[in-house]
Amino acid sequence: DVKVTQSSRYLVKRTGEKVFLECVQDMDHENMFWYRQDPGLGLRLIYFSYDVKMKEKGDIPEGYSVSREKKERFSLILESASTNQTSMYLCASSLFQGRNQPQHFGDGTRLSIL
Amino acid sequence: AQTVTQSQPEMSVQEAETVTLSCTYDTSESDYYLFWYKQPPSRQMILVIRQEAYKQQNATENRFSVNFQKAAKSFSLKISDSQLGDAAMYFCAYRSAFGNQFYFGTGTSLTVIP
Numbered sequence: 096d097v098k099v100t101q102s103s104r105y106l107v108k109r110t111g112e113k114v115f116l117e118c119v120q121d122m123d124h125e126n127m128f129w130y131r132q133d134p135g136l137g138l139r140l141i142y143f144s145y146d147v148k149m150k151e152k153g154d155i156p157e158g159y160s161v162s163r164e165k166k167e168r169f170s171l172i173l174e175s176a177s178t179n180q181t182s183m184y185l186c187a188s189s190l191f192q193g194r195n196q197p198q199h200f201g202d203g204t205r206l207s208i209l
Numbered sequence: 210a211q212t213v214t215q216s217q218p219e220m221s222v223q224e225a226e227t228v229t230l231s232c233t234y235d236t237s238e239s240d241y242y243l244f245w246y247k248q249p250p251s252r253q254m255i256l257v258i259r260q261e262a263y264k265q266q267n268a269t270e271n272r273f274s275v276n277f278q279k280a281a282k283s284f285s286l287k288i289s290d291s292q293l294g295d296a297a298m299y300f301c302a303y304r305s306a307f308g309n310q311f312y313f314g315t316g317t318s319l320t321v322i323p
Contacts, residue, residue: 126309135218137300137315145309153310185254191309195242195261198302198311200254 098122101186101201109209114173116204118186125191127169128198129153129161132183144169145191176208211236211303215314222291223322229276230286230317232301240306243277243284248316249297257299260284262306288319296321 102117120127126145130138130153140153142161150161158180162170169188173180183205187198212235222228234243245257260268260277268275272292276285288295301314 128311130313135315137215138313140310143309187311189309189311195259197244197246197256197259199256200246202253 099186099188099199099201101184101204103204104202105205105207107207107209108173108176110175110177112173112176114176114206114208116171116173116184116186116206118169118171118188118201119167120169120188120199121167122188122199123166124188124199125166126189127163128187128189129159129169129171130185130187131155132185132203138185141171178208180206181208182206211238211305211312213301213303213312213314215299215301215317217317218315219318219320221320221322222288222295224291224293226291227287227289228291228319230288230299230301230319232284232286232314234282234284234301234303234312236282236303236305238305238307242304242306243275244302244304244311245273245275245284245286246300246302246313247295247297248300249294254300258286291321293321293323295319 099120128143129141144163160172186201189198190196243260248254272289298316303312
């Protein structure tokens with residue numbers, strides 16, 4: 096069974112801090128994704144990666160960056176956290192081949208920026 | 210970008226009854242994949258059911274089935290014999306046959322009344 100692990104379930108940070116959210120998957124998936132989930136807005140894609148060191152912007156990349164140095168790990172970075180980045184962050188992974196393959200999600204990180 | 214619309218922010222159903230959640234999508238592609246995901250409160254998002262656009266037969270997984278109307282671009286989820294454990298947020302998602310990105314609706318919150 097695929098396991099996607101996010102480093103923290105809950106995180107509280109202060110404005111201006113640099114914040115790292117880590118995600119690790121154990122199924123050798125090529126694709127990894129970072130979403131932000133807000134009530135009434137659903138899931139919005141921040142960034143995704145289809146290979147090591149490769150990344151593509153999603154719908155809301157502003158204020159975020161990502162890093163993928165190893166295939167199993169995909170990090171989301173808030174360069175200078177702001178209160179409007181308070182949200183639930185979901186990491187997901189999927190196979191590159193086989194378009195009918197679903198995404199597998201982590202438990203999410205609820206991030207509060209004070 | 211493809212658009213996925215879930216027009217019912219909230220739904221409720223009596224235990225043991227049947228409920229249908231609606232989803233429509235906008236695409237010019239002919240080959241794609243559709244998914245329903247379930248997110249229980251404070252728990253991980255999991256796949257409920259998937260449908261390949263090239264298949265005419267509607268997908269079924271135990272008590273969950275879909276009504277896929279390709280011409281109408283509609284993909285509804287039917288839950289039969291509803292159980293308390295079905296209470297969750299349900300998301301409809303679209304994936305192109307030619308890309309890695311998933312597009313999600315804004316979700317429907319389902320309440321199951323004992």
